[in-house]
Amino acid sequence: MEIKHLKIWYSWEKQEQMIERLVGRVGLTRVRATCFLRLWIYAIAKEGQVKPPLSQLIFPTTAIICTHRQASDLFYQDQDQGSDRSAGMMLDKLAxxxxxxxxxxxxxxxxxxxPITGILEPDSSESSVELQLDQFNPRCDAIPVxxxxTGNYNWMNRNxxxxxxxxxxxxxxxxxxYTTGMRVLRRVDNLNPVGFYLLYPTANESEGNFFSSPNKSLHLSAINEQEPFTMASVGDENCLSVFIRSWMIDANYLEKYRLIFLQDAQKTLQRMTLDFPNLCDLHTLIIHPDYEKLAAALGFQKTIQESPNSIYWMYLGLDRFLSLDMREIQF
Known part of the structure; x- marks a missing residue:
């Protein structure tokens, strides 16, 4: 199926909307979400149960033939690179x-x-639930968080x-x-956390990690069993850096609560400067490509990156972050 035929079956506008929903709900990169959506439309067309154009996607009930060559044509015909082998690997990742x-x-x-539960229609019941800011509770929140x-790591197809x-x-x-830098957004009705950030005061001897291979600092994956960072002790005047080890909100609540969660992070960092008076640097590791846009909007800049499309470090001065009026940021 050629790219132009995808448009006949499902408009570009609807394709873009579905890709955004897939990236947010399933934890896919945009590239993988695009490949999956093309495969989905192709499967509907091959099954032959409906005619174009589709007002809404449906889940095919049968398996369809799709060779690596067909997948390659579907995934990469509008790109300069892509092969049967890479298409086969993409199918393996989607599986x-x-x-x-x-x-x-x-x-x-x-x-x-x-079938992907809840992906065809936005879950209005979820988005209408009220959330509240709260401190991370290690006894109740560790496993839900x-x-x-984990969705941030699934896209890398790790263990x-x-x-x-x-x-x-x-x-x-x-x-x-040190729990001050650990905050959650939790549902008011059942207290389950649906948002979380971790601001980690980094000991001076660990700062070299910010200037070395990002892969060595995949702290939450199963790749590095040894913790690459040491936390600074309260009152440490040599502590200059905060490592934003995590910042995320469930996609159902992101638009409504992104602003207040960022403002809360500013307040938390202000409190942390009382414990670490010389803090001046913010570092973050972009694990999932979807968060680059948010970081860039806040002023973070790339520093260390090993290769295109790999994970990478981003940096912003603490004073710059604290001075931001989050209401004026265009996300």
Missing amino acids: ALGLIEKFFDGNTTRIKIK ANLL AEAIPHRISRLLRGWAKD
């Missing part, structure tokens, strides 16, 4: 993320789109099974040492 089922009988590859954060346990263990350990 690993639970978006498709992939079958191979020795001769032919078949794929089936798996760990599951919330996803090991990640939630590791994250919850690290969160509880950090909370014992």
Whole structure:
């Protein structure tokens, strides 16, 4: 199927809306979301149960033949690079993320789109729930927050099974040492956290990590079993840097609560300067590409990046961040 035929089946405007929803709800990168959506439309067309144009996507009920060559044409025909092999790897990644089922009988590859709960219609009941700002509670919040954060790592196709346990263990350990920089947005009705950030005061001896390979600092994944950073002790005058180890909100609540969560981060950093009087630097590691736009809007700049499309460090002076009027930022 050519790209122009995708438009006949499902308009560009609707494709863009669905890609944004997929990225927010499923934890995909934009590239993978685009490939998945094209595959989805292709599967609907191949099944032959409906005619274009589609007013809404549907989930095909049967598996359809899709060779690596067909997938490559579908994914990469409007790009300068892309191969049958890379298309096969993309199919494997989409299968690993639970978006498709992939079958191979020795001769032919078949794929089936798996139903994604709540993706065809925005969940209005979720977005209408009221949230409140609160301090992170290691006894009750560690596991829900760990599951919330795991989506940032799923897109890298790592050992996803090991990640939630590791994250919850690290969160509880950090909370014992310094909980001021750990904040949540929680639902008022059931108190479950749906947003979380972690502002980590970094000991002087760990600052070199901000100027070295980002891959060495994948602190919440199962890649590095050894913690690469040391937390500064309260009152440490040599502590200059805060590592924004996490900042995220469930996509259902992002638009409504992004502003107040950022403003809360400013207030938290102000409180942290009382414990660490010489703080002046903010560093963050862009794990998921979707957060680059937010960081750039706030003024963060890329520093260390090993290769295009890889994870990378971003930096902003603390004073610059604290002086921002968040209401004027165009996100």
